[in-house]
Amino acid sequence: xxxxxxxxxxxxxxxxxxxxxxxxxxxxxxxxxxxxxxxxxxxxxxxxxxxxxxxxxxxxxxxxxxxxxxxxxxxxxxxxxxxxxxxxxxxxxxxxxxxxxxxxxxxxxxxxxxxxxxxxxxxxxxxxxxxxxxxxxx
Amino acid sequence: xxxxxxxxxxxxxxxxxxxxxxxxxxxxxxxxxxxxxxxxxxxxxxxxxxxxxxxxxxxxxxxxxxxxxxxxxxxxxxxxxxxxxxxxxxxxxxxxxxxxxxxxxxxxxxxxxxxxxxxxxxxxxxxxxxxxxxxxxxxxxxxxxxxxxxxxxxxxxxxxxxxxxxxxxxxxxxxxxxxxxxxxxxxxxxxxxxxxxxxxxxxxxxxxxxxxxxxxxxxxxxxxxxxxxxxxxxxxxxxxxxxxxxxxxxxxxxxxxxxxxxxxxxxxxxxxxxxxxxxxxxxxxxxxxxxxxxxxxxxxxxxxxxxxxxxxxxxxxxxxxxxxxxxxxxxxxxxxxxxxxxxxxxxxxxxxxxxxxxxxxxxxxxxxxxxxxxxxxxxxxxxxxxxxxxxxxxxxxxxxxxxxxxxxxxxxxxxxxxxxxxxxxxxxxxx
Numbered sequence: 001x002x003x004x005x006x007x008x009x010x011x012x013x014x015x016x017x018x019x020x021x022x023x024x025x026x027x028x029x030x031x032x033x034x035x036x037x038x039x040x041x042x043x044x045x046x047x048x049x050x051x052x053x054x055x056x057x058x059x060x061x062x063x064x065x066x067x068x069x070x071x072x073x074x075x076x077x078x079x080x081x082x083x084x085x086x087x088x089x090x091x092x093x094x095x096x097x098x099x100x101x102x103x104x105x106x107x108x109x110x111x112x113x114x115x116x117x118x119x120x121x122x123x124x125x126x127x128x129x130x131x132x133x134x135x136x137x138x
Numbered sequence: 139x140x141x142x143x144x145x146x147x148x149x150x151x152x153x154x155x156x157x158x159x160x161x162x163x164x165x166x167x168x169x170x171x172x173x174x175x176x177x178x179x180x181x182x183x184x185x186x187x188x189x190x191x192x193x194x195x196x197x198x199x200x201x202x203x204x205x206x207x208x209x210x211x212x213x214x215x216x217x218x219x220x221x222x223x224x225x226x227x228x229x230x231x232x233x234x235x236x237x238x239x240x241x242x243x244x245x246x247x248x249x250x251x252x253x254x255x256x257x258x259x260x261x262x263x264x265x266x267x268x269x270x271x272x273x274x275x276x277x278x279x280x281x282x283x284x285x286x287x288x289x290x291x292x293x294x295x296x297x298x299x300x301x302x303x304x305x306x307x308x309x310x311x312x313x314x315x316x317x318x319x320x321x322x323x324x325x326x327x328x329x330x331x332x333x334x335x336x337x338x339x340x341x342x343x344x345x346x347x348x349x350x351x352x353x354x355x356x357x358x359x360x361x362x363x364x365x366x367x368x369x370x371x372x373x374x375x376x377x378x379x380x381x382x383x384x385x386x387x388x389x390x391x392x393x394x395x396x397x398x399x400x401x402x403x404x405x406x407x408x409x410x411x412x413x414x415x416x417x418x419x420x421x422x423x424x425x426x427x428x429x430x431x432x433x434x435x436x437x438x439x440x441x442x443x444x445x446x447x448x449x450x451x452x453x454x455x456x457x458x459x460x461x462x463x464x465x466x467x468x469x470x471x472x473x474x475x476x477x478x479x480x481x482x483x484x485x486x487x488x489x490x491x492x493x494x495x496x497x498x499x500x501x502x503x504x505x506x507x508x509x510x511x512x513x514x515x516x517x518x519x520x521x522x523x524x525x526x527x528x529x530x531x532x533x534x535x536x537x538x539x540x541x542x543x544x545x546x547x548x549x550x551x552x553x554x555x556x557x558x559x560x561x562x563x564x565x566x567x568x569x
Contacts, residue, residue, distance in 0.1 A: 018314040105316035106266060107324075128314050 017102040019060065019129035020109040025093040026122025028067050045117035053101060053112070060100035068094040093123055145190040149182060152198045157282035158372075160203055162254035165261070166317035168210060171279055172307040177213070181206040255280055256376040257317045259369075263331035264315050271306045272331060273338035278303055280372075281365055291342040291362045329377070333386050333442065336373065340366035340390050367394060374429070384433035385443030388426045392449035395422035400549070407553035411492070415456035423453050441477040444469055463493035480510055480517075488520045496527035515544035519554065526557065531565040 034042075046064075053059035071086025087094060099116065103109050106126070113124045157178075164174035181202045195201040262276040274292065277283045289299035309315075320328050342362045370387045377383055399417035402408050430446050448469045455461050470486035483506045491499020503511075503521055511517040522537035538558040545551060 020314075104314075105318070106264075106314045107316050107318065107320070109314070110266075128312055130312075 017058070017104055018106075018109075019100065019102050019131070020106075021127050021129065022099040022101065022109070022113050022116060023095055023125040023127065024097045024099075024116065024118045024122060025125065026096050026118055027092055028094050028096070029092075030121065031067070042117060049115065049117055052115070053099065058101045058103050058112070060102055062097065062099045064097040065095065067096075096122070145186060145194070148189065148194050148198075149185050152185075152202070153182065153282065156199045156202065158255050158258065158280035159253060160199065160206065161279050161282070162258035162317075163203060164206055164210070165279070166254050166257055167207075169314075169317065170307070170311040171261075171275075172304065172311070173210065173213075174206075175279070177206040177209040178202065180209045253376065254317070255372060257319055259332050259335075259373065260320065260328055261310060261315055261317055263328065263335045264310075265328070265331060266313055266315055267306055267309065271302060272335035273342065274299060274303060275306055276335050276369065277339060277362070277365060280369065283365065291339075329380065329383070332373065333382060336366055336369045337386060337390075337442075339363075339369060340393070363390075363394060363397065366390060378432075379436060381433045381436035381438040382440040382442050384429045384436070385440055385446050388429035388433065388446035389442050389449060391422050391426035391429065392446060392453060395419040395426065395453070405549055405552060406556060407549040409553075410452055411455075411461060418453070418456060420456075423456070426450070426453070439472075439476070441473065444473040444476070448473070461492070463489055467493050480506070480514055484511075484514065484517045484520055488523070491520070491524050491527070496524045499524045500528065513544065515541055518544060519550075522554075522557065526561055531561050531568065534561045535565065 050059065050062060068087040071088070073084045073086040073088050075082050096118070101109065101112060103112065106128075109126050113119060113126055116124060118124065160178055161171070161174050164178060165171045168174055184205055185198075185202060189195070189198075258279055259276060262279060263272045267275070274288045277288050278285070285300035285303055286296045288303075289296040292299065319325070339362050367390055370383070370390050373383050374387050395418045396410065396413060398419070399413040400408060426446065427450065430443065430450055433443050433446075448466055451462050451465050451469065466489045467486060470482055470489055473482050474486060484503070487499050487502035487506070490502040500521070503517065503524065506517070518537050518541035522534050522541055525531075525534035525537055535558060538554055538561065542551060542554045542558065545554070
C-alpha cells in the first residue's frame with residue numbers, strides 16, 4: 001500500500017502538507033445483516049489500512065462512530081438551548097467514521113481514500129482543512 | 139506618444155501567444171489560478187507604460203513573468219495578504235517567492251520556458267471540479283477569454299459565469315488540486331476529461347441540440363470553434379502520441395472544414411450528404427486526415443477516432459463522388475460498441491436508411507428504446523426523413539412537426555419547415 005508519488009515538481013511548494021479529513025458515509029441498514037465473520041474481516045481490513053497510513057507517515061486521527069440513532073443534536077443558535085434526538089440529517093447514507101491525514105495535495109488524498117475499505121460499500125467525502133497552520137510548532 | 143499604439147499592439151500579440159503559458163507557470167507556482175491571473179494582469183498593465191518608454195524587451199514573456207512574480211512577492215509581503223491566507227507563514231511564502239524568482243532568472247538565461255499548459259489543462263478538467271465548468275475554465279485560463287465572451291457562448295448571464303469561474307478557482311486552491319501531470323492509468327482517465335472539455339468548447343454553439351457538430355447547423359465558424367481548434371492543436375503538440383487526442387483533432391478539423399457549407403444562402407441547414415464538396419475547406423480536411431492517419435498508427439482505437447473515421451468517409455466524397463454508406467454503418471456499429479449514446483444510435487439508423495433503404499432505417503430506429511427517443515429531436519428529424527422516403531406522407535408530417543417543436547435552432551428550423559412543406563404539398567396533391 002504505497003501512495004502515488006507526486007511527479008517532479010520544479011519548485012517545491014508542496015513540501016508542507018495539506019490536511020484532509022475523509023468522511024466515511026454508508027448505508028447503516030445494510031450493516032444490520034452483516035455476519036460476525038464479515039465484521040471480523042472489516043476490523044482486520046481497517047486495521048491494515050490504519051497501519052498503512054501510519055507507515056506512510058500521513059496518519060493524524062481516526063474514529064469509528066456508533067450508528068446514527070445514537071446521535072444527539074444540540075444547538076443554541078436561536079438563543080435558547082435545544083437538545084434533540086439525532087442524527088442531524090435523515091439520509092440513507094450516514095456518517096460512520098472519519099480519517100484525518102496530512103498529504104501533499106488532493107490527488108494523493110483521493111488515492112488514499114480509494115484504499116479505504118469502506119469505499120467498496122459507501123461514499124467518502126474528502127475535505128481540506130481550514131484550520132490556520134499551527135502544526136509547525138507541534 | 140507615437141510609440142504607444144505600437145506598444146499596445148505589441149502587447150496584444152504577446153498576450154495572445156503567451157497568456158496561457160504564463161498563467162500556467164504562475165498558477166503552478168502559487169497553486170492559485172486567480173492570483174496568477176491577477177499578477178499577470180498587473181504585469182501587462184506595467185508593460186504598457188514601461189515598454190512605451192523603453193521599448194519592448196528582448197524577451198517579453200520573460201519580462202512579464204518576472205514582473206508578475208515580483209508582484210506576487212509584494213502581495214505576499216503585504217499584511218493584508220497575511221490575514222487573507224490561512225495556512226502559510228510569511229516566511230514560507232517569501233521563501234517560495236524567492237525560489238520562484240531564482241528559477242525565473244535561470245530560465246531567462248536559457249530563454250527556455252517549460253510549457254506548463256498541459257498541467258493547467260489537467261487542473262481545469264479535474265474530476266473534483268464541476269463538469270460544466272471544465273470548458274469555461276480552460277477557455278479562461280489557457281486562452282485568456284473573458285467571462286463575458288464565455289458566458290455568451292454558454293447562454294448564461296455574464297455575472298453568473300464570472301461568479302462560477304471565481305468559485306471554481308477558489309475550489310482548486312482550497313481543495314489542493316495539484317498542478318501535476320498524472321501518470322499511468324490516471325493519465326488515461328484524466329485526459330478523457332481534457333478532451334471532453336475541448337470538445338465542449340467546439341460544441342458550445344450547438345448547446346441544447348444534443349448532437350455532434352455535423353448534424354447541427356451553424357453560420358460559419360464561431361469564435362469558440364477557433365479556440366477549440368487552438369486548444370486541440372496545443373494538446374496534440376504536448377502529447378503527440380496520444381491516439382484519442384489525434385482522433386479528436388481529426389474530428390474537429392473535419393467538422394471545421396464544413397463550417398461554410400453547413401447553411402445555404404437563405405440560412406437554411408444543408409445536411410452533410412447534400413453539401414457541395416467544393417465548399418469544404420481542403421486544407422482543414424488535409425489536417426484532419428493527417429491526424430487520423432497518425433492516430434491509426436498508435437494502435438489504440440477510441441470513440442473520437444471512430445467519429446473522425448465516419449467524417450473521413452464523408453470527406454472522401456470530394457474525390458470519389460459518392461458516399462460509402464455501408465462503411466459508415468459499420469463505423470457507427472463500432473462506435474456504439476465502445477461508446478453507446480443515443481445520438482450515435484440515431485445516426486446509425488439514418489446511415490442504415492441511406493445504405494439499405496428507408497424501411498431498414500425505420501427498423502433500425504425501432505430498435506432504439508422508444509422512451510428515450512420521445513423528446514430526442516434528432517430521432518424525430520431522422521424518422522421524418524425516413525417516413526417521407528417511404529411515402530408515408532401523413533406520418534412524415536407529424537414527425538416533422540414534432541422535430542420542429544423540439545428545436546429553436548434557426549437554420550435547422552428553416553430546413554425542417556422546408557421539408558414539412560414539401561410533404562404537405564404532396565399530401566394535398568394525393569387527396
